[in-house]
Amino acid sequence: MWSNKKILIVAAHPDDETLGCGGLIIKSIKNKCKIFIQVLGEGVSARFKKGYEDSDESLSARDVREKEFNKCLKFLKVKNFEIYKNHCTKFDKYPLSDFVKIIENRIIKFKPDIIVTHNPFDTNIDHKVTYDAVNIACRPSNKFKVKKILSFEVPCSTHLSIKNNFKPNFYLDISNEFNQKLKAIKFYKNELRKYPFPRSIEGIKALSKLRGMQSGCNYAEAYCIEREISI
Numbered sequence: 690m691w692s693n694k695k696i697l698i699v700a701a702h703p704d705d706e707t708l709g710c711g712g713l714i715i716k717s718i719k720n721k722c723k724i725f726i727q728v729l730g731e732g733v734s735a736r737f738k739k740g741y742e743d744s745d746e747s748l749s750a751r752d753v754r755e756k757e758f759n760k761c762l763k764f765l766k767v768k769n770f771e772i773y774k775n776h777c778t779k780f781d782k783y784p785l786s787d788f789v790k791i792i793e794n795r796i797i798k799f800k801p802d803i804i805v806t807h808n809p810f811d812t813n814i815d816h817k818v819t820y821d822a823v824n825i826a827c828r829p830s831n832k833f834k835v836k837k838i839l840s841f842e843v844p845c846s847t848h849l850s851i852k853n854n855f856k857p858n859f860y861l862d863i864s865n866e867f868n869q870k871l872k873a874i875k876f877y878k879n880e881l882r883k884y885p886f887p888r889s890i891e892g893i894k895a896l897s898k899l900r901g902m903q904s905g906c907n908y909a910e911a912y913c914i915e916r917e918i919s920i
Contacts, residue, residue, distance in 0.1 A: 691716055691717050691720040691722060692720045692721060692722070693720070693721050693722060694717070694722045694723070694802040694803055695722070695723045695725075695799060695801045695802050695803070696713075696717055696722050696723070696724050696725075696801060696802065696804075696805060697725050697727060697795060697796065697799055697801035697804045697805070698710060698714070698724065698725070698726045698727065698804075698805045698806070699727045699729070699792055699795075699804060699805070699806040699807075699819060699822075699823050700727070700728050700729070700806070700807070700819070701728070701729055701730055701732070701780070701807060701813070701815040701816050701818075701819045702728065702730050702731070702732030702733075702754075702777065702815065703728055703731075703732055703754050703755065703757065703758035703761075703772065703877075704732065704754075704757075704758070704874075704877040704880050705728075705732075705807070705816070705843055706726050706728070707761055707765070707870070707873050707874050707876075707877070708843050708844055708874065708888070708893070709805075709807070709841035709842065709843050709910075710805050710839075710841045710910060710912075711765070711866075711870035711873050711874065712861060712863030712866045712867065712870045712897075712908075712909075712910045713805065713841075713861055713863075713910060714765055714767065715765060715863070715869050715870060715873075716861065716863065716865075716866050718765070718766050718767070719866075723769070724769065725769045725770065725771075725795065725799050725801070726767055726769070726770040726771075727770070727771055727791065727792065727795050728758070728770070728771070728772040728773065729773050729775055729780070729788055729791065729815070729819055729822075730773060730775040730776065730777055730780065730815055731751045731754065731755070731772075731774045731775070731776065731777060732751075732754055732777050733747070733750045733751055733754050733777055734747045734750075734751065734776050734777045735776075735777040735778040735779075736750070736777075737750070750879075751774070753879060754877075754879070754880075755772065757876050757877050757878070757879070757880075758772065758877075760876045761873050761874075761876035761877065764872065764873055764876065765873055771795070773791065775788075777815065778813070778814055778815060779815075780814060780815040780818035780819070781814050781818055783818075785818065785821060785822060785825070788818060788819065788822035789822045789825045789826045791822075792822055792823055792826035792827075793826045796826060796827070796833065796835065800833065801835060802835075802836050803835070803837045803838070803839065804823060804827060804835050804837070804838045804839070805838075805839045805841060805912075806819060806820060806823045806838070806839075806840055806841070807819045807820045807823075807840060807841065807843070808820060808840035808841065808842060808847065808855050808913060809821070809840070810847065810850060810852075810853070810854040810855050811843060811846040811847050811850065812846055812847075812849055812850050813843075813846040816843065816846055820840065823838070824915075827916070829918075834918060835916070835918075836917070836918045837914070837916065837917050837918070838914075838915040838916040838917075839859065839912040839913065839914060839915065840912060840913045840915050841910065841911075841912055842855050842857070842911060842912075844887035844888045844892055844893055844896055845886065845888045845892075848887050848896075849887065855913065856913065857900070857903075857911035857912055857913055858912075858913055858914055859912040859913065860900060860903065860904035860906070860909045860910070860911055860912070861910045861911075861912065862901075862904070862906040862908075862909055863897070863906075863908050863909060863910050864901070864906055864907040864909075867897060867907075867908040871890065871893065871894075874890075874893060897909065897910070
């Protein structure tokens with residue numbers, strides 16, 4: 690599955706790609722897969738009172754996040770990516786068709802075998818909209834069909850929901866990749882919190898161990914298979 694494939698990762702914000710599927714990225718590159726990471730938004734402006742008016746404080750934080758993203762992808766050896774600057778937690782205010790078009794264009798250009806994205810049950814509205822946009826962009830057509838679509842979990846956004854409806858049915862053994870994934874996550878130092886917050890080093894370890902216990906591995910990432918076409 691992970692040899693010589695073209696994998697498109699569609700994430701709402703910089704850091705979601707590493708938190709959600711960092712192990713998959715590392716394992717895939719080891720196995721000579723081609724990776725493209727498509728990010729739809731900047732990810733930090735919601736934290737500032739005047740964030741949406743492009744205050745100096747908000748713009749500075751966005752610049753820091755983008756630099757962290759670039760350093761992280763360089764560490765992961767991901768060469769192909771694109772980032773849009775849509776406002777954080779405001780994806781539902783944009784026409785859904787805008788996001789669909791971004792993803793459709795990337796599918797046409799990249800022609801992925803596999804798409805990996807958010808699940809629809811997160812508390813973060815941007816994650817939900819991203820999932821919906823991927824769902825629409827990946828409707829089968831006579832021109833091109835994406836053969837596999839996976840959805841990932843993001844520590845805190847997935848697990849702080851009152852009703853946690855993310856029920857994985859696909860596990861990826863990342864025992865050999867886990868330490869490298871942790872190093873990659875640390876590039877996003879402004880996004881990490883203290884334990885017991887899920888988006889902490891200890892929380893990320895705990896989740897990876899839990900998914901490992903569920904699948905008989907030391908460390909694992911969990912996914913839902915949203916669609917799979919066997920030929």
